[in-house]
Amino acid sequence: MLLLLIAFLALVVSRTFPFTDDLSGLAESAIAVGGAVCGLAGVWLWLRRTPASEAPSTTGEAENR
Numbered sequence: 001m002l003l004l005l006i007a008f009l010a011l012v013v014s015r016t017f018p019f020t021d022d023l024s025g026l027a028e029s030a031i032a033v034g035g036a037v038c039g040l041a042g043v044w045l046w047l048r049r050t051p052a053s054e055a056p057s058t059t060g061e062a063e064n065r
Contacts, residue, residue, distance in 0.1 A: 010031050
């Protein structure tokens with residue numbers, strides 16, 4: 001969740017704050033790339049974690065075999 005929050009904040013900073021006009025093009029690009037990387041990593045971790053959090057249901061039939 002923290003990575004997705006960082007990605008959102010990077011998007012907000014790169015679009016709205018006026019102090020980014022004073023930054024160089026390289027710094028602005030670094031903010032955008034960092035935000036994209038955090039967003040992709042956050043989504044990847046979220047999707048990877050979802051199936052593992054679902055516990056398989058055991059009916060007891062496998063134990064009796």
